[in-house]
Amino acid sequence: MNSRTPPAPGHAPASAVWTARAGAQPPASSRAVSAEVSPDEAQAALQERPSLSIRRQLSVGFLLSLLLTLALAIVSMLMISRIIAKLAFLEAATNYTFEIQEARRYEKNYFLYHTDLSGALEHVRSARRILDEEGRNIAAVIGQAGFDTMTGHLKAYESLLSRLPKMDRGPAAPRETSAETQIEGQLREQGAQIVAVAEDLVWKERNSVNSMLAISQPVPVAFLGILILLMVYLATFISKRVLSPLNRMMAATRRIAQGDFTPLVLRRKYRDEFSELAMAMNHMMHQVVYRQELLVTTHKLKAVGTLTAGVAHELNNPINNIILTASLLQEDFQELDREKCLEMINDLVAESERAQKIVRNLLDFARESEVELESHQVQQVVEETLRLASNQIKLAKVKVEGIVEEHLPPIYGDRQQLEQVFLNLVLNALDAMPEGGALRIKLSNSEDREFVAVQFEDTGIGIPKQHLREIFDPFFTSKKAAKGTGLGLSVSLGIVQRHGGDIRVESEVGKGTTFTVLLPVAKVPANIGNSSEAPDS
Amino acid sequence: MEKKEHKEKATTQFDDWMIRIAFAEAGEPEMGFRLTGSEIERKTRLALDKIMVVRSERQKAEGESEVAANLGGEGVAAEPRGERLRVMVLDDEPIVGRRLHQALSKQGIEVEVFEDPRSAIARLGEAHFDVVVTDFRMEEINGVQVLEYVTAHCKHTRVILITGYATVEVAREALVKGAFDFIAKPFKPRDLRAVINKAALSLGFTTIE
Numbered sequence: 001m002n003s004r005t006p007p008a009p010g011h012a013p014a015s016a017v018w019t020a021r022a023g024a025q026p027p028a029s030s031r032a033v034s035a036e037v038s039p040d041e042a043q044a045a046l047q048e049r050p051s052l053s054i055r056r057q058l059s060v061g062f063l064l065s066l067l068l069t070l071a072l073a074i075v076s077m078l079m080i081s082r083i084i085a086k087l088a089f090l091e092a093a094t095n096y097t098f099e100i101q102e103a104r105r106y107e108k109n110y111f112l113y114h115t116d117l118s119g120a121l122e123h124v125r126s127a128r129r130i131l132d133e134e135g136r137n138i139a140a141v142i143g144q145a146g147f148d149t150m151t152g153h154l155k156a157y158e159s160l161l162s163r164l165p166k167m168d169r170g171p172a173a174p175r176e177t178s179a180e181t182q183i184e185g186q187l188r189e190q191g192a193q194i195v196a197v198a199e200d201l202v203w204k205e206r207n208s209v210n211s212m213l214a215i216s217q218p219v220p221v222a223f224l225g226i227l228i229l230l231m232v233y234l235a236t237f238i239s240k241r242v243l244s245p246l247n248r249m250m251a252a253t254r255r256i257a258q259g260d261f262t263p264l265v266l267r268r269k270y271r272d273e274f275s276e277l278a279m280a281m282n283h284m285m286h287q288v289v290y291r292q293e294l295l296v297t298t299h300k301l302k303a304v305g306t307l308t309a310g311v312a313h314e315l316n317n318p319i320n321n322i323i324l325t326a327s328l329l330q331e332d333f334q335e336l337d338r339e340k341c342l343e344m345i346n347d348l349v350a351e352s353e354r355a356q357k358i359v360r361n362l363l364d365f366a367r368e369s370e371v372e373l374e375s376h377q378v379q380q381v382v383e384e385t386l387r388l389a390s391n392q393i394k395l396a397k398v399k400v401e402g403i404v405e406e407h408l409p410p411i412y413g414d415r416q417q418l419e420q421v422f423l424n425l426v427l428n429a430l431d432a433m434p435e436g437g438a439l440r441i442k443l444s445n446s447e448d449r450e451f452v453a454v455q456f457e458d459t460g461i462g463i464p465k466q467h468l469r470e471i472f473d474p475f476f477t478s479k480k481a482a483k484g485t486g487l488g489l490s491v492s493l494g495i496v497q498r499h500g501g502d503i504r505v506e507s508e509v510g511k512g513t514t515f516t517v518l519l520p521v522a523k524v525p526a527n528i529g530n531s532s533e534a535p536d537s
Numbered sequence: 538m539e540k541k542e543h544k545e546k547a548t549t550q551f552d553d554w555m556i557r558i559a560f561a562e563a564g565e566p567e568m569g570f571r572l573t574g575s576e577i578e579r580k581t582r583l584a585l586d587k588i589m590v591v592r593s594e595r596q597k598a599e600g601e602s603e604v605a606a607n608l609g610g611e612g613v614a615a616e617p618r619g620e621r622l623r624v625m626v627l628d629d630e631p632i633v634g635r636r637l638h639q640a641l642s643k644q645g646i647e648v649e650v651f652e653d654p655r656s657a658i659a660r661l662g663e664a665h666f667d668v669v670v671t672d673f674r675m676e677e678i679n680g681v682q683v684l685e686y687v688t689a690h691c692k693h694t695r696v697i698l699i700t701g702y703a704t705v706e707v708a709r710e711a712l713v714k715g716a717f718d719f720i721a722k723p724f725k726p727r728d729l730r731a732v733i734n735k736a737a738l739s740l741g742f743t744t745i746e
């Protein structure tokens with residue numbers, strides 16, 4: 001069943017011999033690759049919005065409700081005082097009508113039973129007093145002109161009345177004189193008019209009071225309604241503008257804690273305190289990412305340092321061959337035949353190329369480059385890594401064996417970073433096998449075919465149970481000061497998680513350790529760049 | 538003129554290693570680059586003391602083996618000292634073998650070249666070699682193991698180790714175990730010839746150059 005593919009090209013004898021194999025599926029987690037929104041863009045977008053702070057909005061809202069309440073109080077007070085004034089006036093008007101009616105009663109008695117007129121005059125006088133006192137109020141209701149005619153009528157009535165007693169009358173019931181009859185007619189007319197006007201006044205006032213009451217009743221209700229609406233608006237506003245972004249921020253922090261550093265983008269049109277918070281958080285994430293990259297670089301430099309020792313050593317062989325060959329050519333140039341010369345020159349060329357190849361791998365790895373997400377065959381990346389570490393592997397006397405499942409889908413990621421991850425796992429495995437041993441690298445597809453699993457199985461010292469949790473912590477190392485930095489696994493996990501994958505570990509002390517790197521299978525590349533939304537949106 | 542210079546250089550390589558060993562034992566980073574002033578002097582004196590100790594140990598070991606050889610007569614190895622110097626070159630780099638064969642045989646040295654330490658050791662059991670030039674780092678069997686075999690079985694054979702990447706510990710081990718000298722990669726044919734010459738002289742050959 002197992003078929004062998006030819007070993008990796010190049011001089012590295014340590015590169016694994018891959019064995020094709022089907023089956024053996026590791027578990028898989030399901031984390032999506034997160035979309036990359038550049039931090040600067042997000043920050044600029046947050047800053048560009050027009051500024052409208054929640055504080056200002058809240059204060060405006062509360063000020064508005066305060067003003068409303070104040071207005072309601074003032075309006076009600078005004079109305080009530082108006083009504084009180086009206087009521088007072090209505091009373092006066094009623095009194096006035098009453099006085100006039102009394103006066104007319106005396107007047108009637110005077111004509112019918114020839115009683116004394118003084119009663120009538122007295123009532124007219126008190127009516128005059130009322131008019132004098134309430135003149136302004138009355139004028140306000142019926143207008144100055146109406147008031148003037150009213151006073152005119154009253155004056156005329158009064159003067160008519162006062163003219164009556166001047167006429168002589170006999171003790172026995174004398175017949176009315178014609179003058180008297182004339183005055184009587186005028187009096188009747190005037191009196192009727194005065195009563196009509198007074199009654200009209202009362203009626204009008206009553207109406208006005210009624211209508212005022214009718215108005216003043218719904219006013220507080222209306223105010224209350226507006227206030228309630230305002231309160232509802234404020235409440236929804238607070239929950240919408242304060243609580244919901246708060247919830248989203250909470251979701252965002254949860255997401256950040258899981259290592260997703262996609263910058264926050266708020267969906268509001270204006271800038272407020274939450275935009276500031278979002279900007280602060282974006283800045284924080286930017287810094288975290290920056291520090292993380294710094295760690296990645298630090299670790300990479302350390303790895304390059306480790307590899308350089310091996311490369312320097314490996315480089316010695318071709319250089320030695322070149323120097324030996326070139327010196328001999330120089331020494332024996334005269335004696336050597338053409339064929340021998342050619343053979344030596346060919347050796348020179350081949351060895352130079354070998355030296356170039358040894359250095360190029362490391363240079364490729366060491367070169368600083370932008371993160372470039374591309375689809376890769378895992379096998380190639382692993383082979384590249386093994387070539388890179390070939391000297392270390394040789395020095396450590398470790399046998400590397402590769403098992404690869406057929407038809408592995410490509411994965412999506414940054415080649416250099418993935419090499420860094422694999423390299424660290426290989427170097428760790430070598431460190432764990434100081435007396436030599438075997439490193440088995442198995443590439444397979446996860447059960448759901450969402451992930452490619454890369455397993456590094458060593459026969460080293462293993463990891464004690466109590467350390468299994470800690471090994472991924474930055475700066476956790478069990479190695480001597482100069483050897484270990486404790487950055488390898490934490491940096492590797494960071495890289496793999498940013499690729500949407502995960503690293504698992506199983507270990508048995510004294511038997512060996514297996515690290516499994518799960519990398520998501522590449523879908524259509526266009527999808528992956530912008531597929532996922534932030535989980536909080 | 539030039540040749541003499543090279544001879545000196547070849548001789549000092551040994552001392553070079555001894556100094557490194559001494560420094561390492563003094564607890565200093567290799568070669569003590571960071572030392573200054575009087576400290577350098579102190580450390581260097583210390584280092585030189587160590588060198589003397591290791592040297593005398595080595596000479597003592599050589600003397601003992603000489604005595605043993607004189608008394609014991611037949612070792613495993615056949616007839617020491619032929620007419621011509623016999624040299625075995627053991628290196629897993631085929632080009633090294635080819636070139637050294639070329640460079641030494643034109644000097645009138647009998648050269649046998651091996652790439653595989655096993656067959657080399659097997660051959661050591663069959664034939665006598667005056668000098669074994671072996672690479673330090675090889676798969677399966679390394680230079681020190683070859684050295685151990687030679688010191689155990691071939692009393693009159695000098696071992697020259699070719700090193701590319703030797704730690705101080707390994708160097709000390711090799712020197713104490715009786716390597717004749719080191720030669721560091723990369724080297725020129727005449728560097729090796731100088732060291733072989735030295736070995737030949739110590740075996741009683743007249744100079745080969």
Ligand SMILES: Nc1ncnc2c1ncn2[C@@H]1O[C@H](COP(=O)(O)OP(=O)(O)O)[C@@H](O)[C@H]1O
Pocket residue numbers: 424428429432458460461462463471472476477478479483484485486487488489490513
């Ligand atoms: N394959 C392994 N076998 C045994 N222990 C391991 C292995 N890989 C990692 N470890 C443990 O995990 C620790 C952290 O590893 P790492 O983060 O790479 O830092 P470093 O290699 O610099 O110590 C190591 O010091 C070691 O104790």
Ligand SMILES: [Mg+2]
Pocket residue numbers: 424427428488489
């Ligand atoms: Mg490590």
